[in-house]
Amino acid sequence: MEKPTPLKSLEISDRGMIARRRFLNFLAASPLVATPMVASTIASILASMPDRSLAQSYDVLRSSARTLGPDGIITAAGDALNVFEFEPAAKKAVLAQEAPAHWGYLESGVDGDVTRDANNAAYARYNIRAKRLIDARKVDTSVKIFGETWRSPIFLCPVSSLGAFDAEAGVTAARAAGKRGHQMILSTVDNASIADVSKAHGSPAWFQLYPTDNWAVTQALVSRAEAAGCPAIVLTVDRQGGRNTETLFRMRRQDQRDCSGCHTPGFANEVSRKANFAGIDVSKVTNLYGTGMTWSFVDRLRGIVKGKLLLKGIVTGADAKEALRHGVDGLLVSNHGGRAEESGQATIGVLAEIVDAVGGRIPVLIDGGVRRGTDVLKALAVGAAAVGIGRPYVWGLASFGEPGVDRVLQILDDEFITIMRQTGALNVGQITRDTVTRV
Ligand SMILES: Cc1cc2nc3c(=O)[nH]c(=O)nc-3n(C[C@H](O)[C@H](O)[C@H](O)COP(=O)(O)O)c2cc1C
Incomplete structure (x- = not known):
């Protein structure tokens, strides 16, 4: 588990939010609850935190919750990490329509x-x-x-x-x-x-x-x-x-x-x-x-x-x-x-x-x-x-x-x-x- 970051070095001063984020990170890392489902729920809570949390939103949990198809292509819009990942997903969808x-x-x-x-x-x-x-x-x-x-x-x-x-x-x-x-x-x-x-x-x-x-x-x-x-x-x-x-x-x-x-x-x-x-x-x-x-x-x-x-x-x-x-x-x-x-x-x-x-x-x-x-x-x-x-x-x-x-x-x-x-x-x-x- 990563060591908690000292408060003063964070860019965000909202201590309540940081405390919540730390708690969620702690939960996610705990062997008791780190099943894929729990990790995915935590990741979506972290991702939905408002813009104030953007500096921290590139969280390791984000990618661990992704469900990719057997072809390595994203299966949900929310899973995309960048816009390029939509290209093969779109190709797959259009070709599935035989077009x-x-x-x-x-x-x-x-x-x-x-x-x-x-x-x-x-x-x-x-x-x-x-x-x-x-x-x-x-x-x-x-x-x-x-x-x-x-x-x-x-x-x-x-x-x-x-x-x-x-x-x-x-x-x-x-x-x-x-x-x-x-x-x-x-x-x-x-x-x-x-x-x-x-x-x-x-x-x-x-x-x-x-x-x-x-x-x-x-x-x-x-x-x-x-x-x-x-x-x-x-x-x-x-x-x-x-x-x-x-x-x-x-x-x-x-x-x-x-x-x-x-x-x-x-x-x-x-x-x-x-x-x-x-x-x-x-x-x-x-x-x-x-x-x-x-x-x-x-x-x-x-x-x-x-x-x-x-x-x-x-x-x-x-x-x-x-x-x-x-x-x-x-x-x-x-x-x-x-x-x-x-x-x-x-x-x-x-x-x-x-x-x-x-x-x-x-x-x-x-x-x-x-x-x-x-x-x-x-x-x-x-x-x-x-x-x-x-x-x-x-x-x-x-x-x-x-x-x-x-x-x-x-x-x-x-x-x-x-x-x-x-x-x-x-x-x-x-x-x-x-x-x-x-x-
Ligand atoms: C499939 C397709 C259809 C397009 N149709 C039009 C159009 O009807 N009128 C127009 O002015 N430009 C059209 N464009 C050009 C876009 O408006 C835009 O200039 C271009 O897509 C930007 O480049 P990008 O696709 O790399 O982002 C079309 C582009 C694509 C890819």
């Missing part, structure tokens, strides 16, 4: 998936500078974007067709995000509508726009989102023409199902299960992405969007400056999770260029490859106003539904708070370029 093509769809980048992987790997090129002797027991993770307060800077990215991973699609993800105070951007082509998602979220979600190549449809989509209270339209600009989603195509070959029931050719058929298009005449649409869009399209859209207009997919300082000239309110630095072009360029690597180009006039958000609370901190340090996750929350959704998304967000929040404390940042504003060094 390898859906798995390929989620995982795929383009060509050799080099850009997809570069997004995450590039975070290792930034090191974090710890700061000592700062009382960081109370940490405020909230951010303010366009006057909205988000409890956490981590938001859910638009991911189309969530219905392939959960019966309620975006509604389930929104419920989890809303309860934890995270914002969410709903994809135009999710199965759930912006109205239902906003209701489940508890406050209006943002709407990602694929405008199509028919202006009347663009207008109808924007009005539908605004009628649901949506304060921000996020136009995705990184999908010109086709793409080579090789990983998807490879997995598709393994899929034995007849997919024509859902994937019937023709735009109207394609969007017939996409709630945001319900009742909209799409007979003149030939393309979802509005291929051929130019800055004059941004001007035209600016003219009808009543709330905030953001561009998603900007990856150069020059385009960021152009966006300013066209009255855009915010940018989301993104390469579509490595699903647009195989540039090899990680989003974190171009963030500083874009932040410097806009010079604080509009908020710059980022996504791509974010898998740890330390990644979140690094992106904020370089100048992001908020940080999005795509695949990780879908892994949570596909494997365990709402509890899966909840746990993914909880893990990232916990990791983020932990690293904030170690850098002496008491609020997000105190995370600055000095917080990181580039290797």
Whole structure:
């Protein structure tokens, strides 16, 4: 048994709580009660202790209570130690539905998936500078974007067709995000509508726009989102023409199902299960992405969007400056999770260029490859106003539904708070370029 830690060296001054924790630790270590069931109950009590106990929550009991399947894969959302553990769990769940093509769809980048992987790997090129002797027991993770307060800077990215991973699609993800105070951007082509998602979220979600190549449809989509209270339209600009989603195509070959029931050719058929298009005449649409869009399209859209207009997919300082000239309110630095072009360029690597180009006039958000609370901190340090996750929350959704998304967000929040404390940042504003060094 570990020796009790002297009170004065603990970061937590709540003596009552420490006494309880010590007692629980003592019980857990006692040979009289240390059966797996008792240990697991104690672990869940320890895990449920409030944020004040975070500094101590990385308790040895946490892992000893885990039940892994014979394949070493987690069997409950609460057992995950990091977001990566949801990936094999999600794969298992999707393959159990005999849907390898859906798995390929989620995982795929383009060509050799080099850009997809570069997004995450590039975070290792930034090191974090710890700061000592700062009382960081109370940490405020909230951010303010366009006057909205988000409890956490981590938001859910638009991911189309969530219905392939959960019966309620975006509604389930929104419920989890809303309860934890995270914002969410709903994809135009999710199965759930912006109205239902906003209701489940508890406050209006943002709407990602694929405008199509028919202006009347663009207008109808924007009005539908605004009628649901949506304060921000996020136009995705990184999908010109086709793409080579090789990983998807490879997995598709393994899929034995007849997919024509859902994937019937023709735009109207394609969007017939996409709630945001319900009742909209799409007979003149030939393309979802509005291929051929130019800055004059941004001007035209600016003219009808009543709330905030953001561009998603900007990856150069020059385009960021152009966006300013066209009255855009915010940018989301993104390469579509490595699903647009195989540039090899990680989003974190171009963030500083874009932040410097806009010079604080509009908020710059980022996504791509974010898998740890330390990644979140690094992106904020370089100048992001908020940080999005795509695949990780879908892994949570596909494997365990709402509890899966909840746990993914909880893990990232916990990791983020932990690293904030170690850098002496008491609020997000105190995370600055000095917080990181580039290797
Ligand atoms: C399966 C899948 C579907 C996506 N669908 C959309 C979409 O409908 N609209 C959009 O703007 N971005 C879409 N994205 C890109 C995400 O919004 C986001 O940029 C990306 O997933 C972030 O990278 P990450 O997955 O590494 O976290 C999609 C990504 C994935 C993985």
